[in-house]
Amino acid sequence: MAPPEIPGFYYDPYKRRYFKVENSKTAPTNAAWSSDNVKKRKFKDREAVTKSRRLELDAKRIAPPPIMRDLRASRFLKRETGEDIRDFAAVSFARDIVEMGHVPSGFSSTSSNLRHLALSTNCSVAVTSLDGDNLKTTHFVTNPNTQRVSWDPTSRTRSRSQSSVSCIKYSKKLHGVLIVCDDLSSLPYVMYDPGLWFREAHFERSVSLAGIQLGPDQPPVQRHSRDMEYFAGYFICPSTENNDTVALIGTDRGLVSLTEPMGLRYITPISGRNSSSYTTRFRDIFAIDYQVNHHSTFFMGGRPGQFHKGDLREAPMSWDSMTLPNSIAHIKSVSDYQVLVAGLNNMLSIFDLRYCRYSPASDDNPYHKALPLLNIPGYKNMAHFTLGFDFDKDTGVVAAAHDDGKVALYSVRDGRRLPSPVIDAIHSGYGPIHCIQMQALPGDNMPRLFMGEDNQIKVYSVDASK
Known part of the structure; x- marks a missing residue:
């Protein structure tokens, strides 16, 4: 707060005291409280205020x-x-x-x-x-003309009953819709050319669990094994046209690939009731997305916050892995190195893979807390x-x-x-x-x-x- 102005006195802000204004003839040389210096200072202050007001008014006129x-x-x-x-x-x-x-x-x-x-x-x-x-x-x-979207009155709406559908995605490679259900013993289904399917009402055959092919590092699995009584599918990610696989499927037992002609193949080791800690690391895959500009590298994650960078050309034990603070619900590849991850407990973050701490999935303690490049506040998803x-x-x-x-x-x-x-x-x-x-x-x-x-x-x- 500026000190009050007292007539006949000058306030020195440096010495913090008042001085009586003295005639310039008797005051010391260059004294701040001399009458001439006080008049000059008041004139400069008035000029500065006038200039500031003029600039302010000019800015409003422009x-x-x-x-x-x-x-x-x-x-x-x-x-x-x-x-x-x-x-x-x-x-x-x-x-x-x-x-x-x-x-x-x-x-x-x-x-x-x-x-x-x-x-x-x-x-x-x-x-x-x-x-x-x-x-x-x-x-x-x-x-x-208006670019507005409306229902086509010349077409008919077709329907089909199918229990426990968990995910449907369109495949550009097959020009059809991929449908995966909770029970993979009878799915996924493929609708080739949806426009054609609606007119003909013809559904392609399903893939049975007996047709599943085992990877090179997988032990034989019997069709009626107790561990295979229930095989739940959560998410399906269509592959690019340059990929050998049709789609990747996230399940409660790990990652499965859908190949032509309509066969299933385990990618990760199968996790069951008595599985080792290594196989349980690939359980409950809820999100998959291919890396931008790569047709063999992909990201996947699920519960509890397990994030993997996979490569179809390498064995799963050599994949890079890390853990996030919460379970993962969605993964989107933003660029060559950045990944957008959404999950429970209001988690929405962007991770830069060049600065994340990885470890091989075969490590006894593979998961390290990853710090996001950017946290996006305001996202609401608890469970x-x-x-x-x-x-x-x-x-x-x-x-x-x-x-x-x-x-x-x-x-x-x-x-x-x-x-x-x-x-x-x-x-x-x-x-x-x-x-x-x-x-x-x-x-x-x-x-x-x-x-x-x-x-x-x-x-x-x-x-x-x-």
Whole structure:
């Protein structure tokens, strides 16, 4: 607080005391309390205040050009002038996204959200499941003028009963939908060319457990062994077109590969009731994703927080492994070295594999706590493995469902939550949302967000017409 001004006295801030203003003729040379110096100081202070006010008023009079008022155009301009706008695509997508139609799934019940969703490559056919025991197929079309999505009235909705469906994914390699259930003794199924399947209502044969091939380091396993009475499938990850396998399947006993022609093969050692500590390290695989730009290297993880970097060309005992603080529900490869991991206890983090402490899976104590490169705050998932989750590499946007029925968008570049008026307003009254998929339609510059809300497939995207 400035000291009060006393008429006829000068306050020295360095000596912290008042001096009586003295005539310049009698005051010492260059004395701060001389009358001339006091007058000069007051004049300079008034000039400084006037200049500051003038600058403040001039700044208000300068109006930004109209192009700077538009977020997308202003970011383009800043990027062209040399500024690093890394989150331009993500911020623009989250800010401008709107609802672009909905497609009925064919289920009449409105007491819960869709459990599973798979879209064909051209996003014209959707395979859905509401209760995990029934599958329905739906065709939809896009209006060329408004780009809105709606149900195709010329098609029919087909259905099939199938118990305990745990995961469905579309395979670009087979041009069909892969379906895996809790009991692998009768699955996975493959629907070749979903559009054709809907018209013919023809389901391909299933793979029986008797057709499972054993790896070179696996002992013979009998079909009716007590350890093989139940073999649960959790997750299926379609392989790339350059891969020899069709898909990788995460189970409660380890990792299994689906090969052509429709055969199963153990990748990791089988874990049973009396398995060693080595085999139990590969149990309960809930998430799998191939490394970016690699068709043989992949990441997998599950419970309790076991993370593995696998290579189909090497034996599992030589794979790198580490442990995370919580169980893993989702894994997405962001780049050659960065991995996005979501799990229980509100865990959403990005790990840089170049700085993580690994150890071989064959080590007696292989798991070391890994420190994330970036923690993303705000994610809410305490105890669910099946919440909706997806990541778009082009925009760097993460779409994640929360356990309270809400959905949020995040940026993988800085970990912040992206404000989105439309997405932030979503609040399902039927519990958490399980189906979220980001995929671009043919001709789109931005991805579309497909979400299973209630018994419908809702579509969100940036409206290019505005």
